[in-house]
Amino acid sequence: MSVDLATVKRVARLARIAVTEEDANRMVGELNGIINFVEQLSEVDVTGVEPMTSVTPMNMRKRPDNVTDGDKADDIVANAPSTDHNFFLVPKVVE
Amino acid sequence: MTELTSLTIAEAREKLKAREFTSVELTEAYLSAIDAANSVFNAYVAVTPEKALGMAKASDARRAAGQVGALEGIPLGIKDLFATRDVHTQACSHILDGFLPKYESTVTQNLWDDGAVMLGKLNMDEFAMGSSNETSHYGAVVNPWKAKGSNQQLVPGGSSGGSAAAVSAFLCAGATATDTGGSIRQPAAFTGTVGIKPTYGRCSRWGTVAFASSLDQAGPIARDVRDAAIMLRSMASVDAKDTTSVDLPVPDYEASLGQSLKGMKIGIPKEYRVEGMPEEIEKLWAQGIAWLKDAGAEIVDITLPHTKYALPAYYIVAPAEASSNLARYDGVRYGLRVDGKDIVDMYEKTRAAGFGTEVKRRIMIGTYVLSAGYYDAYYLQAQKVRTLIKRDFEIVFDAGVDAILTPATPSSAFGIADEDLASDPVKMYLNDIFTVTVNMAGLPGIAVPAGLDAKGLPLGLQLIGKPFEEETLFRTAHVIEQAAGRFTPTKWW
Numbered sequence: 001m002s003v004d005l006a007t008v009k010r011v012a013r014l015a016r017i018a019v020t021e022e023d024a025n026r027m028v029g030e031l032n033g034i035i036n037f038v039e040q041l042s043e044v045d046v047t048g049v050e051p052m053t054s055v056t057p058m059n060m061r062k063r064p065d066n067v068t069d070g071d072k073a074d075d076i077v078a079n080a081p082s083t084d085h086n087f088f089l090v091p092k093v094v095e
Numbered sequence: 096m097t098e099l100t101s102l103t104i105a106e107a108r109e110k111l112k113a114r115e116f117t118s119v120e121l122t123e124a125y126l127s128a129i130d131a132a133n134s135v136f137n138a139y140v141a142v143t144p145e146k147a148l149g150m151a152k153a154s155d156a157r158r159a160a161g162q163v164g165a166l167e168g169i170p171l172g173i174k175d176l177f178a179t180r181d182v183h184t185q186a187c188s189h190i191l192d193g194f195l196p197k198y199e200s201t202v203t204q205n206l207w208d209d210g211a212v213m214l215g216k217l218n219m220d221e222f223a224m225g226s227s228n229e230t231s232h233y234g235a236v237v238n239p240w241k242a243k244g245s246n247q248q249l250v251p252g253g254s255s256g257g258s259a260a261a262v263s264a265f266l267c268a269g270a271t272a273t274d275t276g277g278s279i280r281q282p283a284a285f286t287g288t289v290g291i292k293p294t295y296g297r298c299s300r301w302g303t304v305a306f307a308s309s310l311d312q313a314g315p316i317a318r319d320v321r322d323a324a325i326m327l328r329s330m331a332s333v334d335a336k337d338t339t340s341v342d343l344p345v346p347d348y349e350a351s352l353g354q355s356l357k358g359m360k361i362g363i364p365k366e367y368r369v370e371g372m373p374e375e376i377e378k379l380w381a382q383g384i385a386w387l388k389d390a391g392a393e394i395v396d397i398t399l400p401h402t403k404y405a406l407p408a409y410y411i412v413a414p415a416e417a418s419s420n421l422a423r424y425d426g427v428r429y430g431l432r433v434d435g436k437d438i439v440d441m442y443e444k445t446r447a448a449g450f451g452t453e454v455k456r457r458i459m460i461g462t463y464v465l466s467a468g469y470y471d472a473y474y475l476q477a478q479k480v481r482t483l484i485k486r487d488f489e490i491v492f493d494a495g496v497d498a499i500l501t502p503a504t505p506s507s508a509f510g511i512a513d514e515d516l517a518s519d520p521v522k523m524y525l526n527d528i529f530t531v532t533v534n535m536a537g538l539p540g541i542a543v544p545a546g547l548d549a550k551g552l553p554l555g556l557q558l559i560g561k562p563f564e565e566e567t568l569f570r571t572a573h574v575i576e577q578a579a580g581r582f583t584p585t586k587w588w
Contacts, residue, residue: 003463015418015462016425017455018443027459030520034460037521038407041476044483051478052485055295055309055537056562060338075197081432088427091438 003031099124100265104169104322107268111158111168118158118168121268122151122212125170129214129266135588138261140175140233141183142215150212157210164210165329172267174258175216176223177203177313178302182213186304187231188221190449191430200302201334202271202313209329214267218257221451222421223278223306226526227509227516228256230453235511238286239264239584242550249508249552252282252526258316259286263584269317269326273303275310276409277504277530280542283316284503284555287544287582289323289572290316292530294562295537296341297327299334307416310409310534319581320543320573324348327565343563351566352573356390361571362397362496367529369505375548376502383500383545383556386578387571397496399487404480405532410524411464411477412535417454418461424449456520485536492561498571501529503542503555529557539565543572545579553582 003011008027012019019027073086082089099121102110107121126144133139147170154168178184178196185191199207207213220230227250228236236256238249240263251260255272259282262270272279274292283290291314298313305311315326328348334340363384368377388394426432426445433448435441450458464473491499505528509516516523533540539562542555556575560568 007463008459011459011463011466013443014466015458016422016439016442016446017450017458018440018447027456030456031459031463033519033521034410034456035463037524038410038473038477041404041407041411041480042472044401044404044476044480046476046479046483049479049482051475052481053478055485055535056339056341058296058339058341061335061342063335072197076428078197079194079429081426081430090427091435091441093438 003028003035100128102268103318104166104268104325107169112163118151118154118212119148121168122147122170122214125214125267132264132266132588136237136239136260136264136266137234138218138236138257138264138266139172139215140187140218140257143182143213146182147212147214150207154210154212164208165325166206167210168212169210169268170212170214171206172214172217172258172261172270173203174255174271174273175219176273176304177271178304179203179213179216183216184304185232186222187219187233188449188454189232189431189451190424190446194429198302201299201332201336202303202330205329205332206271211329217261217270220254220256221454222304222417223254223273223275224417224453224457225253226277226281226523228253229511230451232451236260237511238508239588240286240508240552241587242552248511250285250511252285252508254278255282255316259283259288259290262286262288262316262318264588269315269322271313271330272316273311273313274534275306275413276534277527279314279316280530280540280555280557281504281526283542284544284553285508287553287584288316288318289320289541289543290314291323291327291541291565291568292533292539293327293331293565294539296339297331297539297563297565299332299337299340301334301336305420307413308420309416310413320569320576321349321352323541324352324569341563346566348566348569351570354570356387356392356571356574359392359497359571360495361387361392361394362491362499363394364397364399364402364499364501366399366402367501369528372505376505376554379546379554379556380500380502383575386575387500390574395496397491397499399491399532401480401483401487402532405484405535406524406528408477408480408484409527409531409535410460411473412481414457414461415465415474416461418458418465421454421458481535484532488536488538497561498567499559501557501559503529503557505529507548507550507552507554533559538562539568541568541572543575544582545575547582
């Protein structure tokens with residue numbers, strides 16, 4: 001498999017990264033280099049092999065479903081580029 | 096004051112205890128060393144002198160009151176990946192411009208609870224993606240080591256390049272670091288320092304900026320094996336805020352130093368003898384085998400047949416997880432925002448301006464391998480191969496092997512702005528060929544300096560252990576250290 005310019009632009013759109021024509025062209029070569037490198041995995045026989053879901057055998061610890069945190073709206077918005085009364089401000093989304 | 100900065104943590108601990116100097120004096124010595132040399136190395140991206148002196152003063156007061164923690168009064172550097180309350184935390188990315196967290200990572204909180212002092216935040220590859228520290232928004236870090244008769248600036252490795260350079264150049268007593276594919280062990284090997292990536296789950300990941308969540312682990316970079324053991328004991332903990340942190344008691348790692356290797360079985364994997372490996376590394380490896388044999392260990396040849404697939408599988412799994420983790424940087428809640436004509440335009444412009452080339456490349460790869468139609472061929476296949484890589488290790492450990500000895504890196508430190516490496520991302524990725532298997536299998540791995548190459552640059556050996564058997568690694572690495580000696584760069588700065 002190999003990626004072309006249209007695929008790079010589609011993936012950039014999915015990743016929400018603006019790319020110039022020049023960026024996209026450069027990325028075609030770079031991404032194909034990496035894709036070709038990882039392609040060798042297809043030669044491994046994985047018949048009957050489960051995909052890894054957890055690297056260490058452990059049961060996830062559970063806790064009671066209680067509220068243990070909160071009341072820190074000021075802290076949460078402290079680093080936001082634009083806020084109003086503890087709301088995050090974004091460009092208009094709904095017309 | 097230069098003498099103070101040359102002490103190991105263990106030495107400083109004794110001298111602080113004997114009241115030969117105070118934590119304030121030790122901290123001042125480090126701050127003036129940083130002041131004099133950071134412009135040379137670019138190891139720190141933020142120095143926090145007021146905070147450091149405040150913490151040192153508080154430490155001296157605690158000591159006077161008889162309260163002495165395991166790292167009481169010891170000045171440390173912190174990789175920029177760890178959230179530190181109200182202090183620069185940007186994973187050395189432009190996209191986190193101005194970010195000052197309102198919380199503290201569990202690992203750093205553990206260090207402060209044990210009495211340590213923070214000197215500042217250390218340079219790293221952007222979001223820990225790199226093997227040379229050159230992808231940092233704050234520029235490259237210079238390795239304190241230079242080849243004999245050469246003035247060329249070398250990389251300290253990456254992604255924890257600032258941590259390794261600062262420890263090696265005596266700009267902190269020890270440093271925190273993180274390792275997703277080799278980011279502790281490769282820079283440690285390049286700078287003649289000791290670095291350990293503990294078992295996945297040993298240190299809490301809470302408050303550590305996420306790169307690839309199933310691979311990321313924190314660990315120390317230190318001057319010697321003992322210091323690494325002291326630091327890891329403080330960093331490790333079970334944490335309610337990270338469900339993957341393990342609920343096992345943290346051993347006194349230092350106590351394992353000096354124990355005999357008699358009866359221990361060390362595996363030598365034939366797959367790590369890669370094509371084109373420099374003869375010097377072969378020799379170093381043979382030397383390491385001889386040292387362990389002399390110390391009473393039994394050496395056995397082993398096979399880890401899926402080794403060659405670890406790096407390609409990593410370059411699917413890690414970017415996939417990164418593309419998901421880094422989706423949060425959208426210009427809304429923190430960091431950089433570049434305005435656009437609508438919200439999607441704002442996201443795209445913000446991310447285009449905020450992420451560097453390597454980070455974008457990995458997000459793109461990750462997005463591609465997770466996209467409709469490709470998921471099974473790439474991501475699912477890679478996770479199955481990962482199961483096989485882990486199984487390779489399990490078979491060897493089940494057969495009675497206690498630890499595995501390999502080289503840490505395929506070469507010594509290379510030059511900054513190496514054209515050959517810059518032209519082909521895959522070539523740079525090959526730096527992690529010996530370290531990445533360990534992350535894929537969630538195992539602990541330690542890099543310990545073992546010699547110098549013909550150019551006079553440090554080379555390291557790696558020991559790989561069973562899950563949560565870091566003590567075996569410290570014990571074995573200490574034997575190598577005793578035989579090889581310690582390596583410090585000749586001061587030219």
